[in-house]
Amino acid sequence: MRAVLSSLVLHVHAPKVRPASLRLRATWALGLISVVLLGLLTMTGIYLMFYYFPHPDAAWRSMKDLAFVVPFGRVTRNLHRWTAHGMVALVTLHMIRVYLTGGYKRPREANWVAGVALGVLTLALSFTGYLLPWDQLAYWAVTVGANMAAAVPWLGQPLRLLLLGDMSVGEAALLRFYVLHCVVLPVAIFGLLAFHLFRVRKDGGLVVGQHAAAQIGTTTESSKLIPAWPHLIYRELVVAGLTTAAFLALALLLDAPLEPQADPTRTPNPAKAPWYFLGIQELAHSSAFWGGVFVPAATVLGLMVLPYLDTSEQGLGLYYPRQRRVAIHIFLAGVAFFVGVTVIGTWFRGPAWQWMWWPY
Numbered sequence: 001m002r003a004v005l006s007s008l009v010l011h012v013h014a015p016k017v018r019p020a021s022l023r024l025r026a027t028w029a030l031g032l033i034s035v036v037l038l039g040l041l042t043m044t045g046i047y048l049m050f051y052y053f054p055h056p057d058a059a060w061r062s063m064k065d066l067a068f069v070v071p072f073g074r075v076t077r078n079l080h081r082w083t084a085h086g087m088v089a090l091v092t093l094h095m096i097r098v099y100l101t102g103g104y105k106r107p108r109e110a111n112w113v114a115g116v117a118l119g120v121l122t123l124a125l126s127f128t129g130y131l132l133p134w135d136q137l138a139y140w141a142v143t144v145g146a147n148m149a150a151a152v153p154w155l156g157q158p159l160r161l162l163l164l165g166d167m168s169v170g171e172a173a174l175l176r177f178y179v180l181h182c183v184v185l186p187v188a189i190f191g192l193l194a195f196h197l198f199r200v201r202k203d204g205g206l207v208v209g210q211h212a213a214a215q216i217g218t219t220t221e222s223s224k225l226i227p228a229w230p231h232l233i234y235r236e237l238v239v240a241g242l243t244t245a246a247f248l249a250l251a252l253l254l255d256a257p258l259e260p261q262a263d264p265t266r267t268p269n270p271a272k273a274p275w276y277f278l279g280i281q282e283l284a285h286s287s288a289f290w291g292g293v294f295v296p297a298a299t300v301l302g303l304m305v306l307p308y309l310d311t312s313e314q315g316l317g318l319y320y321p322r323q324r325r326v327a328i329h330i331f332l333a334g335v336a337f338f339v340g341v342t343v344i345g346t347w348f349r350g351p352a353w354q355w356m357w358w359p360y
């Protein structure tokens, strides 16, 4: 058993790694924390599935049962909710780290593209899970999200029908979101993640480790390899333990919200999408097509083709190299723009999407 286990562990990683890739500032452990959160989401999700019924008459009651009847139901639901939000944030930060250190460039282009797809899948997983509690927040956030999809030219209406299985969010939509959330998207994310981690190893380890001469000083020191066990795996266990402890503490202290049961006849004003789509909702408020469809689609496509357009190999493995400052400033301006519109959509829009001077 020990041989099988260590062989499995050693196949996920290279048996030997570069010391520079073990330093915290090489990755800030953001990819690893995302993996840990996905693990926590899967474990808590399986437990929740035992008690959840994907039907409008029963879904909201399942949430109440989890809170008051099911052993550890409340803390499991809280943990699932907070790790889901955490994963969206951590995956975004991981992408920013990879961009800043030039980790998308040759030979890592394919892994970057797989990463972009993982980011989209993470958002889709979170969005499909949003509907399942079947409360007012869930119902109207998904209604807003589905309406945004309807703004796609020509394909918008069929796309919304495919997603909802009806003209509005109802029984069919809940079942579709449930199957997507519990089967289709997890299978896709685990398959792609296996490829992603395989590529990290295949591409020669992390970009920061590979270009460590610039980070540490001497080529001899940086090229010396050390065994993954215990050096890397010990660090990974510590990060996994700390991440689990932090999210468990949050789940014990803070309850996931549950609004009154979904009521299709009572529209909240304003009806807001989940927070990670509020930037897009803010842009869509100005123009449904340009803000709600063009900007997000161009962002995803732009990220996918980026490694094939920006092919210079200077400054790799460094956070703010002189040679890449223009590219980094453009990227950070894009990030700041998205953060800005998300903050506006979240706190500075009130009834009828009116501007609010104080956080709403």
Ligand code: HEM
Pocket (backbone or CB within 6 Å): 027, 029, 030, 031, 032, 034, 035, 038, 091, 094, 095, 098, 101, 103, 104, 108, 111, 112, 114, 115, 116, 117, 118, 119, 122, 193, 196, 200, 205, 206, 207, 208, 303
């Ligand atoms: C489910 C989401 C994701 C998970 C669980 C994940 C996990 C990881 C892990 C564990 C690593 C190695 C350690 C590290 O760099 O922190 C890694 C590396 C990498 N990831 Fe991700 N990742 C995800 C999403 C993304 C996204 C959204 C992108 C980019 C758009 C991306 C691009 C990359 C690249 C290019 C590498 C290699 C970086 C290098 O060589 O330094 N990943 N990922």
